[in-house]
Amino acid sequence: MAITLGANQYGKAEVRLVTVRREGPVHHLKDLTVSTSLRGRLTATHLTGDNADVVATDTQKNTVYAFAKEHPVGEIEDFALRLGRHFVDGFDAITGARVLVDEHAWDRIAVDGAPHEHSFSRAGDERRTTAVTVYGDRAWVVSGLTGLTVLKSTGSEFHGFPRDRYTTLAETTDRILATAVTARWRYVSGRHDWHKCFTEVRRVLLETFATKHSLSLQQTLYAMGEAVLRAREEIAEIRLSLPNKHHFLVDLSPFGLTNDNEVFYAADRPYGLIEGTVLRDDAEDAGQAWHTLPAF
Numbered sequence: 001m002a003i004t005l006g007a008n009q010y011g012k013a014e015v016r017l018v019t020v021r022r023e024g025p026v027h028h029l030k031d032l033t034v035s036t037s038l039r040g041r042l043t044a045t046h047l048t049g050d051n052a053d054v055v056a057t058d059t060q061k062n063t064v065y066a067f068a069k070e071h072p073v074g075e076i077e078d079f080a081l082r083l084g085r086h087f088v089d090g091f092d093a094i095t096g097a098r099v100l101v102d103e104h105a106w107d108r109i110a111v112d113g114a115p116h117e118h119s120f121s122r123a124g125d126e127r128r129t130t131a132v133t134v135y136g137d138r139a140w141v142v143s144g145l146t147g148l149t150v151l152k153s154t155g156s157e158f159h160g161f162p163r164d165r166y167t168t169l170a171e172t173t174d175r176i177l178a179t180a181v182t183a184r185w186r187y188v189s190g191r192h193d194w195h196k197c198f199t200e201v202r203r204v205l206l207e208t209f210a211t212k213h214s215l216s217l218q219q220t221l222y223a224m225g226e227a228v229l230r231a232r233e234e235i236a237e238i239r240l241s242l243p244n245k246h247h248f249l250v251d252l253s254p255f256g257l258t259n260d261n262e263v264f265y266a267a268d269r270p271y272g273l274i275e276g277t278v279l280r281d282d283a284e285d286a287g288q289a290w291h292t293l294p295a296f
């Protein structure tokens with residue numbers, strides 16, 4: 001029996017980086033979580049412990065901080081591309097790099113209605129994300145967002161599903177629809193206006209969720225993905241993961257009360273999980289873009 005080393009990668013996970021850029025008295029904050037992972041000629045360290053080709057994960061972490069000082073961080077996609085290119089071009093043994101960046105948003109605190117120069121409050125759980133893969137001369141960018149929680153209090157139905165002896169769910173023509181959107185979209189190759197594209201995708205996702213009359217969360221997922229692809233030609237493919245945050249009508253009849261779609265129990269688990277990909281039929285090959293990322 002022969003035993004060999006299979007696919008492997010290594011790096012520093014979740015480097016927390018905060019930068020302050022000063023424009024006179026006005027400060028600009030960037031709050032990032034950066035993970036790097038490298039691939040390449042790494043058999044020796046696994047088989048014999050020879051570390052001649054191992055760029056230490058501590059060095060990877062230091063590089064993140066040093067890069068943040070040496071150039072303005074800018075858009076997370078550009079920062080990740082610079083880091084990935086550095087590891088692949090700078091070390092012979094390293095042939096591929098994957099850099100994940102999550103950006104945590106902060107709002108300026110309003111003081112007497114005016115945005116404060118250097119005081120902020122966390123904008124919530126939502127994060128903007130990117131996953132950049134550099135492999136040889138090529139690079140793939142998959143950007144997205146996660147934790148975008150949305151709810152509509154009407155405009156959602158769910159009926160017509162099969163009933164068997166285990167089915168108890170009532171059909172409904174008017175329910176609450178709520179989810180926390182995770183979206184990842186793959187750019188066609190090249191550089192794009194990352195900031196504008198992110199802002200537009202987020203807007204289109206929200207507007208479509210709000211305005212599409214929903215017969216199922218699956219239908220809403222497809223409509224959201226389709227609207228993004230119609231709005232942004234630089235996006236080849238979008239994957240959405242939508243937990244169905246159920247709001248169940250509370251049975252108030254024991255108290256002699258009716259419930260006309262007014263009082264709900266917000267269940268946190270279990271939850272339906274609706275996931276899918278929407279893509280152009282002529283999209284260029286995804287290459288390494290989704291490699292080792294979650295399926296959706």
Ligand SMILES: O=c1[nH]c(=O)c2[nH]c(=O)[nH]c2[nH]1
Binds near residue numbers: 215217218244
């Ligand atoms: O939009 C929905 N899709 C489902 O597949 C499903 N299943 C379920 O119990 N409720 C819902 N809602």
